[in-house]
Structure formats: structure tokens, C-alpha cells
Amino acid sequence: MKKELWRQLIHASGVFIVVLSYFLPPQLLIILCVTILAFVVIVFRLDHQHHIPFFSTILRVAKRDEDERGFVYFFIGIIITLYIFQFNMAIANAAILILLFGDSASTLIGRRFGRIKLPFQSHKTLEGSLTFLGVGFLVSLTQLPLIPAFIGALAGTLTEAYSPIDDNVPIPLISALAITVVIYFLI
Template sequence: MKKELWRQLIHASGVFIVVLSYFIPPQLLIFLCVAILIFVVMVFRLDHNHNIPLFSTILRVAKRDHDERGFVYFFIGIIITLYFFQFNMGIANAAILILLFGDSASTLIGKRFGKIKLPFQSHKTMEGSLAFLVVGFLVSITQVSILTAFIGTLAGTLTEAYSPIDDNVPIPLVSALFMSIVVYLIG
């Protein structure tokens, strides 16, 4: 569980992207995320054969044995969300926060306290999904209205629970899409 806690803290550290969005334009933020992704991929590959101070330690502490590509999907999800939803940075930021904190909460709470399995999903729990919904909602209301935040977080919760692919890509996209629909319909 300690390893997973470190992983989720690193996951949540992506909040710097939301903070930077207040100071730099979306196009530059997208470029920065692409540059970080390329850097991390290079460090990851170099780490296979060399000890890289600080980075190798972080990778050994936080890397899942069976998943070497999670961080790639994480950045791809954020980059695509920024690209498609830069017209409303409140929505883009809310979707990114839902990914960062909702997904981390669902993993930590689900693994630690999860007892009730979700229907049609043997490796996800009701407790984890509830944690995603509550935490995702709380962080997203810092960016969008209460109704918009709730609908976006609910969509993200269902995506996290039932996505057939790595959830780091579809969570922010689906959340942002549903929030955009709410904003469009309500005006």
C-alpha cells in the first residue's frame, strides 16, 4: 500500500498543470506537457540500464511491476483534454483535477477499504467509486458550477469504473465532454 500511496501522490502532483494554466496560454501548456512526456519517456528508458540520481529512486518506489506505460496515458489524457477543451479552461482544469484527485482517491480508498464489488467489474469497488465521486466533485467545484462539476464527476466516475482501456485517457475527456454539454444546455 505504501508504494501505491507514493504513486498516487505523484499522480496528484500534476496539479501544477492547472496552476500553470492561470499564467500561460493553453498552447504553451500543451507544449510543456508534451515536453515533459518526452523527457519522462527518455528517463524511463535510460533507467532500464543506468541509475539516474533522484529519478531512478522515484521510479523504483512508485512504478507498478505490471504497468510501465501509465504515465504516458496520464499525459496523453491531459494533453488531449487541453487541446480539445482549451476554449473553456475552467472545464479543462476541472476535468484534469477530476483525473488527478478523483482517480487517486478511488485507488487508495478502493484498495484499502473496498469490500463491495461494482456490478460487472470484479476489480473495482463501490467504496473506490464513491471516493472518486466525492473527491472529484470537491476539486472540480473550484473551477465550474456545482451542477457542471457534479455531472462531469459522475461521468468521470463511471468512466473510471467501466473503461475498457487505461482510464487516464478517457476520464478527463469524458468528464470535460459532459461538463461542456451541461454548460451548453444551461448557458
């Protein structure tokens, strides 16, 4: 569990992207994310043959044995979300925060306290999903009004629970899409 805690803290540290969005234009944020992704891919590949001070230690502490590409999908989800939803950075930021904190919290709580399995999903729990919904809702409230924040968190929760692909890509995209529909078409 300690390894997973470190992994999720690193996952949540992506909050710097949201913070930087108040100072940088979306295009520059996208370039920054692509640059970080390229850097991490290079470090990851080099780490297989060489010990890289600081970075190798982080990779050994936080990397899941069965998942070597999660960080790639993580950045791809954020990059695509920034690109598509840059017309309203509150939507993009809320969706990114839902990914960062909702997904991290649900993993930690679901693995530690999860007992009730979700229907049609043997490795996800009700406790983890409810945590995702609550945390996702709270963090999205920092960017959005009540109803769009809740709908975005709910969409992210369902996506995390039932996505057939790595959830780091669809969570922010589906959350942002649901928020957009609520803000521009329903309210």
C-alpha cells in the same frame, strides 16, 4: 500500500498544470506537457540500463510492476483535454482535477477499504467509486458551478469504473465532454 501512496501522490502532483494554466496560454501548457512526457519516456528507457540519480529512486518507489506505461496515458489524457477544451479552461481544468484527485483517491480508498465489488467489474469497488465521485466533485467545484461540477465528476466516476482502456485518457475527456454538454446545451 506505501508504494501505491507514493504513486498516487506523484499522480496528484500534476496539479501544477492547473496552477500554470492561470499564467500560461493553453498552447504553451500543451508544449510543456509534451516536453515532460518526452523527458519521462527517455528517463524511463535509460533507467532500464543505468541508475539515474533521483529519477531511478522515484521510479523504483512509485512504478507498478504490471504497469510501465501509465504515465504516458496520463499525459496523453491531459494533453488531449487541453487541446480540445482550451476554449474554456475552467472545463479543461475541472476535468484534469477530476483525473488527478478523483482517480488517486479512489485507488487509495478502494484498495484499502473496498469490499463491495461493482457490477460487471471484479477489480473495482463501490467504496473506491464513491470516493472518486466525492473527491472529483469537490475539486471540480473550484472551477465550475454545482451542477456541471457534479455531472463532470459523475461522468469521470463511471468512466474510471468501466473504461475498457487505461482510464487516464478517457477520464478527463469524458468528464470535460459531459461538463460542456451541461454548460452549453442544458443550462
